[in-house]
Amino acid sequence: MVRVTLPELGEGIAEATVACFHLKPGDPVNVDDDVVEVVTDKATFNVASTAAGRIAETFVAEGDQVPVGAALFSVSDS
Amino acid sequence: MSDPLQVTHLGLIDYQQAYRRQLETVDEVRAGAPSQLLFCEHPAVLTLGRMTKPGTVLWSPEQLEKAGVQLVKVDRGGDVTLHAPGQLVVYPIVDLNRYGRDLHRHLRLLEDVAMAVLRRFDIEPRREPGQTGVWVGPDKLVSIGIGVKRWITYHGIGINVNTDLSLFRMIKPCGLNVEMSSISHIIGRNLDMNDVMAKVRDEFFRVYADNKGVYHGTRNAA
Numbered sequence: 001m002v003r004v005t006l007p008e009l010g011e012g013i014a015e016a017t018v019a020c021f022h023l024k025p026g027d028p029v030n031v032d033d034d035v036v037e038v039v040t041d042k043a044t045f046n047v048a049s050t051a052a053g054r055i056a057e058t059f060v061a062e063g064d065q066v067p068v069g070a071a072l073f074s075v076s077d078s
Numbered sequence: 079m080s081d082p083l084q085v086t087h088l089g090l091i092d093y094q095q096a097y098r099r100q101l102e103t104v105d106e107v108r109a110g111a112p113s114q115l116l117f118c119e120h121p122a123v124l125t126l127g128r129m130t131k132p133g134t135v136l137w138s139p140e141q142l143e144k145a146g147v148q149l150v151k152v153d154r155g156g157d158v159t160l161h162a163p164g165q166l167v168v169y170p171i172v173d174l175n176r177y178g179r180d181l182h183r184h185l186r187l188l189e190d191v192a193m194a195v196l197r198r199f200d201i202e203p204r205r206e207p208g209q210t211g212v213w214v215g216p217d218k219l220v221s222i223g224i225g226v227k228r229w230i231t232y233h234g235i236g237i238n239v240n241t242d243l244s245l246f247r248m249i250k251p252c253g254l255n256v257e258m259s260s261i262s263h264i265i266g267r268n269l270d271m272n273d274v275m276a277k278v279r280d281e282f283f284r285v286y287a288d289n290k291g292v293y294h295g296t297r298n299a300a
Contacts (some may be wrong), residue, residue, distance in 0.1 A: 010180030042155035042210040043181040
């Protein structure tokens with residue numbers, strides 16, 4: 001199981017708002033597939049999967065403000 | 079030093095067609111191609127960014143359809159914006175892995191580029207505290223909104239050059255109570271778009287070349 005977190009987005013950016021998920025739990029996913037899109041200021045940022053498998057769980061919802069480093073979703077091996 | 083940015087002129091192009099072109103270019107840049115500047119204009123279209131608030135499109139769907147204005151939801155930051163002929167749209171497909179992984183810094187650099195271009199027309203631009211874009215006096219002239227995939231940027235800048243400003247009555251631009259302006263409105267004559275594109279290209283190269291070293295932490299060592 002791999003947990004993917006909100007990466008550093010730049011100096012002074014402590015959090016971002018979840019705009020939408022492109023995939024849902026159970027969906028197959030490959031490395032580098034965009035899974036969730038977050039927004040900060042006038043920029044959207046796609047957080048991609050770092051593992052292949054299936055989306056196991058999402059830990060945040062659309063509209064949530066999430067801090068850098070927070071877990072966004074997990075990927076299971078199968 | 080060779081220039082890392084390539085320029086492509088798409089001319090007057092449908093919004094969705096240009097969007098697909100941006101995503102193709104993102105893939106090319108990701109595969110190792112140089113960062114690109116895509117220049118174009120769009121037929122009148124309203125695009126709704128991810129943070130679009132209710133009530134910022136003032137015209138009804140029927141009114142928009144009658145006027146031939148498309149309405150498109152898009153994956154960029156920000157609220158509603160209008161593109162129309164006479165507005166220079168610049169889509170920088172830039173690999174921030176080479177220019178520093180900092181979203182807000184990239185937005186500020188895009189403002190720097192637009193402000194430098196306006197100064198070349200003897201227009202004194204300004205930033206609005208807490209906002210993204212470029213203002214002249216009380217009016218907004220340049221709108222900015224980007225998307226990022228694997229640290230490669232798409233979407234970009236709309237600079238009102240010769241835009242028909244009456245079209246902005248359809249919306250509250252960027253969700254703000256602000257009047258939009260254009261370069262031609264300020265200087266009192268229409269401009270040659272090729273001249274503006276050349277200035278944008280020059281300033282883009284200058285601003286990004288200036289910042290590459292900073293981002294890589296090598297400027298002092300150079």
